[in-house]
Amino acid sequence: MPTSQRDKLKEKIHEIIFEADTTAGKAFDIGLLLLIMASVLVVMLESVQGLQARYSDFFYALEWTFTIIFSIEYLLRLYCVYRPAKYAGSFFGIIDLLAILPTYISLIIYGTQYLLVIRALRLLRVFRIFKLGHFLSEGETIVRALKASRAKITVFLTFILLLVIIIGSVMYLVEGGQNEDFSSIPRAIYWTIVTLTTVGYGDITPATGLGQFLSAFIMLLGYAILAVPTGIVSAEMVATVSKAGRSNNTQACRYCGGEGHADDAVYCKYCGERLN
C-alpha cells in the first residue's frame, strides 16, 4: 500500500473516529456512546449476586466483547493520529486505555473487572458529539470559578482537618469510656466528619449528656461552617459569570486529538501543529 493511500485511509479513519461533523462520524460516536453505556450497565449488574449467579457466562461473554471492541477502537485511534504518544498521554487517551485494561488484568487478579466503570468517564465525549460546546464552556466557567477560589478552599480544608482532629479527640475523651461507638480517636474523627458535613448516618451517636451537648454545639458550628465554602464559590461565580466568554468549537487536532480550540485558532494549543 503506497504511503499516500495509507495516509488517505488514516485521514478517513480519523474523520470517523475523532470528528463528529460527517454522517459516518456522528453514527460512530453515537454507537460508541451506546456501547459505553451498555458496558457500564453490565459491570454494575454483574455485581448483583442474584443476576451474577444466573447470567454469569452471559456477562463474561459480554464483558470480553466490549473490551475487544474498545481495544480495537483504541488501536485505531493510536494508528490514525499523527502523534500517537501525544494522544496516549492526553486526558481522553488515558481514560480510553484505563477503560480496557481492567478486563485483561482480571485474568491475573480477581475483582479488577469492577474497575471497568471507569468507562463511564468516556461518556464525557457526549458534550463534543452533540455540539454541546456551549455546555463545555459553561463547565469551564465552573472550573474557572473553582480555580479562582482554590487557595481559599485549601486554607478552609486545612482548617477543617485540624478542627476535625481536635474535636474528634475531645469527643473520644468525653464518650470513649461509656460508649462503644467512640472506641478510638480515628472512629471519633470519622463521627466528627459525618456530623460536621451534616451527613449524620447515626451509626455512631453520642450517648452521654455532655457528649450530646458538645454534639449540638458541633452541629451549630457545622451549620455556620457550611456557609463558608458556599460563600467563597458564590463570590467567585458572581465575578466569573460576567467575564465568561463562550466557545462552540468541536474541532479535534489531527496530530494529538486535542479538543477545545478557539474558533480562530490556526495551530493546536496542545502540540503546536496546524489545525485543518
Add this chain to the structure above:
Amino acid sequence: MPTSQRDKLKEKIHEIIFEADTTAGKAFDIGLLLLIMASVLVVMLESVQGLQARYSDFFYALEWTFTIIFSIEYLLRLYCVYRPAKYAGSFFGIIDLLAILPTYISLIIYGTQYLLVIRALRLLRVFRIFKLGHFLSEGETIVRALKASRAKITVFLTFILLLVIIIGSVMYLVEGGQNEDFSSIPRAIYWTIVTLTTVGYGDITPATGLGQFLSAFIMLLGYAILAVPTGIVSAEMVATVSKAGRSNNTQACRYCGGEGHADDAVYCKYCGERLN
C-alpha cells in the same frame, strides 16, 4: 335555544369558571380550591390502614363525588371555551384531566386512585384567584434564573453522575466482601448518592477502616460540591433580580383560557385571539 342565547350562556359560564373578578367567579374559585384540598386529603387518609378499614365505604363515596364534580367542571370548561382543543392541550387543561382519570381507571386497575394526588397541582390556581400575580412573576424570576443556569447545572449533574458511579464501584471493591450493606454496585451507588447529598440515612454504612476513611473523604468532597450549584444559582439570581419586571394581570383568554397576559395586551399571546 338560539345561537346568541347559547353564546350568552357560554359567556356567563366562562366568566364564573375562568375569571375571578366577579363575585360569582370568586365564590366558584374558592369553593373549587376547598374541594380540591378536601379531595387530596381524602386520598391521603384513604391510604392509612386504620382509617381505610373503618371508613372504607365513606371514602369510596367521597372519592366518586369529587370525581363526578370535577368531571362536570372539566366538561363545562371545554364547553364554554371557544377553542376546546387549545384548552385541553394547555398545562392546566392536562392537569384538570389527569385529576379525574385515575378514579375511572381504578375501576379496571386497582391502586391507581392514589394517583389522584395529582389534583394537588390544581391548587396552583390559587395564585391567580387571589390576584397573586406578583407572586407568579416572582416565580418567573426563579424560573428565569434556573433557566439561565441550566447549562451549568446540566454539566454539573453529568459530572456528579459519573463521579457517583466511580465512587460507588470503588466502595463496592473496598467494602463488598466484608459488609452485607455493600452487596452490589447499584447499592453502593445508592449509598454514594445518600452520602454526597448529605442525606445520610444510615441504612447502609461502611464497616471497614478503609471504607470509613474513604467515606470521610467523600463527605468532605460532598461538602465542597454542595457549594457549586448554590454558587451557580446565587450568581444568576443576583443577575436576574435586578432585571425582573413585574406583572399583575389575572385576565384569562376567552378562546383558549391562557393566562399571564401583559397589562397592555390586546391579543392573547397563546392563540392570537382578541382579549376582552
Add this chain to the structure above:
Amino acid sequence: MPTSQRDKLKEKIHEIIFEADTTAGKAFDIGLLLLIMASVLVVMLESVQGLQARYSDFFYALEWTFTIIFSIEYLLRLYCVYRPAKYAGSFFGIIDLLAILPTYISLIIYGTQYLLVIRALRLLRVFRIFKLGHFLSEGETIVRALKASRAKITVFLTFILLLVIIIGSVMYLVEGGQNEDFSSIPRAIYWTIVTLTTVGYGDITPATGLGQFLSAFIMLLGYAILAVPTGIVSAEMVATVSKAGRSNNTQACRYCGGEGHADDAVYCKYCGERLN
C-alpha cells in the same frame, strides 16, 4: 400620696425597669436576665425524670418564686407606663404575660408548666440592655432581606409542598406493598420531606430496588432545590447589605414602652407621644 409625688415614683420605677442608662436600671436588667436564664434552666431540668424524682419539691418552690417575681415585675411595668394598654399589646408586653401565665394555668391543667420556656424569648432584651443596638440593626438587615424575598420564598414553598405530596404518593405506590415503613401516604410524605431537606433520619428507608432508584433521584433533586432558597436570600442580602443604615438608639417611650426610635426622633413612632 399627692399626684406629683406618685408621678415621681412612676418616673423612678420606669427609669429602673425600662431604661438601661442609669446604674440602678442596668443592675435591674442584668439581674432580670440572670433570673430568666435560671428559670428557663429550671423548667428544662424539671423535665429530666431522674432529677424530677429527687428534687420535685425544690423545683416546685423555685418555679413559684420565679413566677411571683415576674408577676410583680409585670404589674410594675403596667403601673409605671403612661399607657398600659399599649404596653400590654406590644411584642414584649405579650411575651412578658405569656412568661407567667403557664404556672397559674398549671394549677388547673397539668403539663402546661413546660410552656414556661417561652420565657426564653424575654432574653431578647439582652440586645437593648448591653447597648447592642448595632446588633439589632443587623438583625433588621436580615429581616429586611427576608421580607424582600418573601414572595419568592412563598412561591418556592408552595411548589415544594405540591412536589412533596406527589413524590410521597408515588413512593407509597412503589414501596407501599413490600415495605412496612411506607404504610400510608402521610408517612411517605413525611419520608419525602426528611429526604428532600437532606435530614435523612433513616427511620424510614426504601427497600425495593425501584424505590432506592427513585430515592437517589429525589436526593439529587433536593440537592439542586437546596440551591434555590440560598440563591434567593443571597441575592437579596447582597442588595440589602449596601443599603443598610445603622441606628444605635436604646431609648424606650415613656408612654408605651416602645423601642427602636431614630436618633433624631422627637415623638414615639408607635403611640405618637413625645419622647423625653
Add this chain to the structure above:
Amino acid sequence: MPTSQRDKLKEKIHEIIFEADTTAGKAFDIGLLLLIMASVLVVMLESVQGLQARYSDFFYALEWTFTIIFSIEYLLRLYCVYRPAKYAGSFFGIIDLLAILPTYISLIIYGTQYLLVIRALRLLRVFRIFKLGHFLSEGETIVRALKASRAKITVFLTFILLLVIIIGSVMYLVEGGQNEDFSSIPRAIYWTIVTLTTVGYGDITPATGLGQFLSAFIMLLGYAILAVPTGIVSAEMVATVSKAGRSNNTQACRYCGGEGHADDAVYCKYCGERLN
C-alpha cells in the same frame, strides 16, 4: 562564652528555628512538620484498643521521645528570641507549650495524653514554611468576611438558640408521654438541633403522627433557615473579595517571633522592634 559570641549563637539558632529562608532553616522546618504529623498519628493509633494492647510500650516510648524533642525545641525558641515573654504569650507560643504539657500532666492524671492532638495546630506553620503567604492572605480574606458578618451571625445564632429551646419544649409536650426518645426537654432540644441543622442521626425520631407532622414543618423551616447564614457570608464575601490585598512576606521578627509583616515594613507590628 563572651556576650557577642552568645549573641551570634542566638542569631544562628533563631535563623534555623524561626526562619525558612536558609537551607538549614527549611530542613529544620520540614523535619519539624514530619515529627508533628508522626506524633499526632501516634496519639491517634494509641487510642485504638487492638494496637494499644500490642504496641503499648512502643507507643509510650515514642510519645516521650516526641515530647522531649518538642520540649527542647520550645526551650530553644524561648532562648533565642530577644523577648521570650512576648513569644510565650503569642498564638504559636501558647500552642507550642500546649503541645508538650499533656504528656507531663499524664504522669499525674491518666488520659490527658490524648490532648496531645493539639499538636495538630502546630501544622499551621506549613503555610509559612512553604512560602504560602498567598494562602495566608486568602485565609485573612475569609476571616475578614466572617468578621464583617459577625454581628449578623450573632443575632442569627441567638435567634436559633431561642427557637431551638421553644421547639424542643413543644416536641417534648407532644412526644414526651408516648415516646421514650423524648424523655426530657434537654433531649428534645438535642433532637431539634440535630434536625434543624439537617444532620438527622435518627437515634431520636418522632413516633406520633402529630410529632411527625411538626417535624416535617421544622425541617422545612431548617431548610429556609439554612439559607440565611449562607446568604450573610456570601454577601460579605462578594464585598470582601474585591477589596482583598495580597501579601507574601514570611519574615519573622527577631524579638518576638511575630509574623505576617508587610513587604515594606521596617519595624515589627507586634513589638515595635526593628526587622532585619
